[in-house]
Amino acid sequence: MARQVIFALLLFAPISSVLCGEVTVTHAPSSLRFGSAGVVRTTDLDDVLAASLGYTPIQSSPWRGLTITSPFASPSAAVVVEVRGGGASVRLEGATYGLKEDATIDEVFHRLKTIYGVRAQRHTLFKHINVDAQGSEDNTHYSLPDTRALNISKEPDSSFLRDMAALVSTAHSVADLSSKAHGGQDVFFLQVDSLEQLVSVYGTDSPQVSEAVDILRSQLVRVTDLMRQIYNDDVLVVAAIGEQTHTHTRKTRSILQYTKQQADLNLNTEYSADYPAIFNIILWLSIILALSVLATSVAMATMDPGRDSIIYRMTTMRMKKDN
Structure with missing residues (x-):
């Protein structure tokens, strides 16, 4: 009996190490509806974002959580906040799905920009911002959260708290970078790495990480509210919480694989840009x-x-x- 239990644990251990992240849609415009669905892979995340922005995905995705209620009313922007959690669960309010991390969020951004950026019918701004308080010179919107377990004078606590303040400051700067005033469409990726450092030092069950998760949750709510204010609710806001560390080896999907796989897959006909x-x-x-x-x-x-x-x-x- 003990051998069977050990064998089962060894069998399912690789699966649990992959199906570990979470992605939450904190806000979606009325033209999009996110319903119940299973785990979404990061290699399919670019197709989901592209479909949300009004593009026809290059290949069909098995994920069925997205329903486009109004194909002629694409959102003005999509904002993705990537948090490298290192195993911490944030559990935000909104439509939450499991995230199978078979690629990095950086690769999702580059595929989205490379493949769908050339098909854009209007000016589209693609911007990837690494939220780093130490490398930022704009302190106008900094407001360090109140803490109990975290120590502002100690690392990595100080880096995390300053990154949380910089996250809101970066969200404020989106209004200056946005191309909405010129009839364009925006795609912003914001990356936060400091939570992973806290988890590696204190552990997922520590009071420091629990407080950090609460602070991160409140800051993400503020970011969502700011994005809704900037784009008049016509924006898709997604928070992707990764559990795997960025030093792990991940399965990637290169751009060249699209052309190699199209001959073997039963894909739909590709239409020209004049089709709409x-x-x-x-x-x-x-x-x-x-x-x-x-x-x-x-x-x-x-x-x-x-x-x-x-x-x-x-x-x-x-x-x-x-x-």
Whole structure:
């Protein structure tokens, strides 16, 4: 019996080490709906973000948590906050899914920029920002959170607390970088690394990490509120909490694999960039012609034969002549 238990633990240990992160949609516009679904892979995260922004994904994803309720109302921006948690669970409010970390969030950003950036129909800003208080010169929005277990004069506590203040300051700077005023679309990735350092020093069950998680949760709520204010609620805000450390080896998916796999996969037809315009022209022209035919049919059916139509009038005279 003991051998069976040990074998089961060894069998499922690699699975639990991969299915460990979490991704939470803290805010989504009315054109998007995130429902119940299973674990999402980071290699599919770029396709999910691209579909949310109005693009057709290059390949079909098995993840079915996203429903686009209005395809003609794409959000003005997508903001992804990456937190390297090192094993700490944040549990934010919103639609939360398991995150299978088979690639890094950095690779998600580069694939999104490289593959979908060239297909953009309007100006699109791609910006990856590493939130680092030590390398930032803007202290106008810094406000260090109150602490009980964390010590501001001690590392890595000090780095984490300053990064939390810098996270809000970076969110403020998005308003200056945004291309929304010029009719563009924004994609921001914000990266926070200092929580992982706390976990490696104190452990996931320590009071320091518990307090850090509470502070991170409150700061992410502030970031979400700021993004909603900047984009008038027309923004997708996602928080990705990774559990694996960035030094681990991860399975990656290169850009060249797309072209190599397309010959073997049953993929949908790739349409040109003019397809949305052609589709709308044909759709609305068909609707207008159908309504015109319907209106003509109704008008002819309700026509007064004695006054409106020369055809009925001649037919009536002929009938009188025959009699």
